[in-house]
Amino acid sequence: MTTTPDLTAMEQEKLRAHVAEVLTRARARSTALTDAVDDHDLTRQHSRLMSPLVWDLAHIGNQEELWLVRDVGGRDPVRQDIDELYDAFKHARVDRPALPLLGPAEARGYVTEVRDKVLDVLDHAVLEGRPLVEGAFAFGMIAQHEQQHDETMLATHQLRAGAPALDAPPPPRGRRVPAAEVLVPAGPFTMGTSTEPWALDNERPAHTVPVAPFYLDTTPVTCGAYAEFIDDGGYDDRRWWTGAGWEHRQKAGLTAPLYWGREGRQWTRRVFGRQEPITPNEPVLHVSWYEADAYARWAGRRLPTEAEWEKAARFDPATGLTRRYPWGNADPDTSYANVGQAFLRPAPAGSYPGGAAPCGARQLIGDVWEWTSSDFGPYPGFEAWPYKEYSEVFFGPEYKVLRGGSFAVSAVACRGTFRNWDYPIRRQIFAGFRTARSGEAELA
Numbered sequence: 001m002t003t004t005p006d007l008t009a010m011e012q013e014k015l016r017a018h019v020a021e022v023l024t025r026a027r028a029r030s031t032a033l034t035d036a037v038d039d040h041d042l043t044r045q046h047s048r049l050m051s052p053l054v055w056d057l058a059h060i061g062n063q064e065e066l067w068l069v070r071d072v073g074g075r076d077p078v079r080q081d082i083d084e085l086y087d088a089f090k091h092a093r094v095d096r097p098a099l100p101l102l103g104p105a106e107a108r109g110y111v112t113e114v115r116d117k118v119l120d121v122l123d124h125a126v127l128e129g130r131p132l133v134e135g136a137f138a139f140g141m142i143a144q145h146e147q148q149h150d151e152t153m154l155a156t157h158q159l160r161a162g163a164p165a166l167d168a169p170p171p172p173r174g175r176r177v178p179a180a181e182v183l184v185p186a187g188p189f190t191m192g193t194s195t196e197p198w199a200l201d202n203e204r205p206a207h208t209v210p211v212a213p214f215y216l217d218t219t220p221v222t223c224g225a226y227a228e229f230i231d232d233g234g235y236d237d238r239r240w241w242t243g244a245g246w247e248h249r250q251k252a253g254l255t256a257p258l259y260w261g262r263e264g265r266q267w268t269r270r271v272f273g274r275q276e277p278i279t280p281n282e283p284v285l286h287v288s289w290y291e292a293d294a295y296a297r298w299a300g301r302r303l304p305t306e307a308e309w310e311k312a313a314r315f316d317p318a319t320g321l322t323r324r325y326p327w328g329n330a331d332p333d334t335s336y337a338n339v340g341q342a343f344l345r346p347a348p349a350g351s352y353p354g355g356a357a358p359c360g361a362r363q364l365i366g367d368v369w370e371w372t373s374s375d376f377g378p379y380p381g382f383e384a385w386p387y388k389e390y391s392e393v394f395f396g397p398e399y400k401v402l403r404g405g406s407f408a409v410s411a412v413a414c415r416g417t418f419r420n421w422d423y424p425i426r427r428q429i430f431a432g433f434r435t436a437r438s439g440e441a442e443l444a
């Protein structure tokens with residue numbers, strides 16, 4: 001897929017060390033998320049939308065075994081007998097608690113045994129020559145997979161009732177922004193990537209996309225702004241909702257974001273087991289696509305398309321080039337963005353001025369996943385790789401694209417090109433949004 005020039009022995013060693021580091025970091029997080037609760041909490045279902053935590057853990061190990069022990073390593077299977085139990089396409093999440101799953105101790109033993117073999121495979125692997133190992137792709141894919149499930153496990157923690165099990169310091173305070181919206185002038189840009197070594201198939205290939213001028217919110221929509229929509233009767237005014245959105249709002253009885261409640265006139269919410277007043281300047285979380293879309297219409301605006309989002313996040317008008325990240329080509333760290341579950345919440349709107357895009361928009365990476373107006377589909381020239389079940393089977397109008405990553409994504413699973421997707425009714429994911437409006441009128 002990607003053709004990298006032949007690696008020197010030293011480059012191979014550096015890459016190997018990097019792989020070991022991202023795998024180890026992912027495992028530390030999986031361990032922390034599963035050690036935080038007792039065996040009962042690991043095996044029970046906290047929501048019909050989610051797997052038991054112990055399923056995620058063994059599924060992480062099983063994917064690692066399939067790709068790195070068996071395929072890349074060419075080694076004998078560790079537990080071929082459990083492949084079917086941990087195949088996400090064989091059993092719906094709602095049915096997983098009733099399966100004869102590995103218990104907590106067995107699952108921990110299994111993932112450790114697989115990892116020991118993988119580190120041995122890594123020691124001996126030649127990281128080029130075969131597409132799957134070129135640039136250590138399969139290892140990067142598995143590290144991302146574990147981190148993606150860690151984010152899913154964190155969403156299960158948020159759904160879980162009972163005493164708090166997780167702790168984190170508060171995020172940095174918010175900053176003022178010069179203007180509520182930024183202009184992204186007209187013009188084509190290069191979307192997607194053909195060079196990012198660990199980009200997944202749906203991010204490829206790079207291709208040119210024309211984009212009309214538009215304005216984009218400088219920051220994600222805040223809880224305070226969202227509360228105004230609610231208090232203005234937004235949930236009861238059919239004008240703001242699409243047909244399908246209104247139908248869902250009625251059927252599901254939506255009146256506020258998931259986890260929100262009222263104490264008198266004050267909006268409150270539950271955050272990882274703690275009840276608290278909403279923070280007005282924090283990006284709103286746990287809204288469905290339908291709610292985000294309705295809010296935007298109420299505000300006289302719309303959701304950005306996926307191409308608009310990516311142009312705002314990556315295009316540098318000074319060079320005409322597309323950056324890896326809003327701030328440039330450096331990997332994310334805490335000076336640029338709220339990623340890596342350093343905190344258990346998004347940072348206030350306007351935070352991370354150092355991570356702003358050339359257009360001036362902030363917090364495009366990290367904090368909250370941002371719903372876009374776009375359906376999840378293939379880029380021109382898409383090729384499913386290395387397996388159809390990562391992306392291709394989900395392409396179609398029933399899924400909407402989310403961009404940018406939340407406070408719960410790890411740096412390895414978060415890029416300016418990274419694409420996430422979900423059903424427009426979903427709210428348990430760490431999703432918010434920002435709004436846009438077309439710019440033609442002003443420029444004419």
Ligand code: AVJ
Pocket residue numbers: 145148149152390419420421422
């Ligand atoms: C990309 C987050 C939609 O969790 O369903 C995990 C990632 N794919 N295991 C998901 C994924 C296979 C996927 N999302």
Ligand code: FE
Pocket residue numbers: 059063088145149
């Ligand atoms: Fe998975």
